[in-house]
Amino acid sequence: MRPRMPPPKRQELTTHLGSPAVEDYLEQIHNLIGQKGYARVVDIAANLKISQASVTNMIQRMDTDGLVVYERYRGVVLTEEGRRVGEEIARRHEVLTRLLAGFGLDPQTVHQDVEGMEHHISRATLEVLTLLMEELEGNPKLLAKLRQRMSMPAAS
Numbered sequence: 001m002r003p004r005m006p007p008p009k010r011q012e013l014t015t016h017l018g019s020p021a022v023e024d025y026l027e028q029i030h031n032l033i034g035q036k037g038y039a040r041v042v043d044i045a046a047n048l049k050i051s052q053a054s055v056t057n058m059i060q061r062m063d064t065d066g067l068v069v070y071e072r073y074r075g076v077v078l079t080e081e082g083r084r085v086g087e088e089i090a091r092r093h094e095v096l097t098r099l100l101a102g103f104g105l106d107p108q109t110v111h112q113d114v115e116g117m118e119h120h121i122s123r124a125t126l127e128v129l130t131l132l133m134e135e136l137e138g139n140p141k142l143l144a145k146l147r148q149r150m151s152m153p154a155a156s
């Protein structure tokens with residue numbers, strides 16, 4: 001069994017972290033830094049499937065907003081605030097993914113749906129889903145029962 005996630009802190013239980021677009025960028029930058037140690041505009045553009053010019057524009061705005069520091073040759077670095085928000089986005093992504101994957105949905109569906117949902121749920125709803133995920137992961141019998149009741153065949 002996976003370790004339980006730490007309970008969300010009280011002050012996190014407000015609403016969204018930023019616009020969906022800003023959240024997408026922070027998620028990509030956070031992931032790239034986690035994978036490669038740095039985030040370049042060219043990689044962010046490729047992952048988000050948009051032009052490098054649009055990425056540069058947005059990154060400059062996020063720099064002004066204090067979320068990232070943009071250096072033309074070093075790439076994009078997260079500020080402390082940017083890292084905090086990036087980590088929260090990653091946690092939300094993981095909760096939703098684990099909840100859906102627990103039901104055996106195919107990974108591509110899970111990924112698509114998580115990307116579609118994650119920027120539109122409040123922290124209060126995230127807390128509900130986190131509790132559900134933890135209880136289901138700790139109760140394989142109940143999960144098996146629910147999986148049996150699913151009308152669409154699960155992937156595994």
Ligand code: ZN
Pocket residue numbers: 027093114115118
């Ligand atoms: Zn995501």
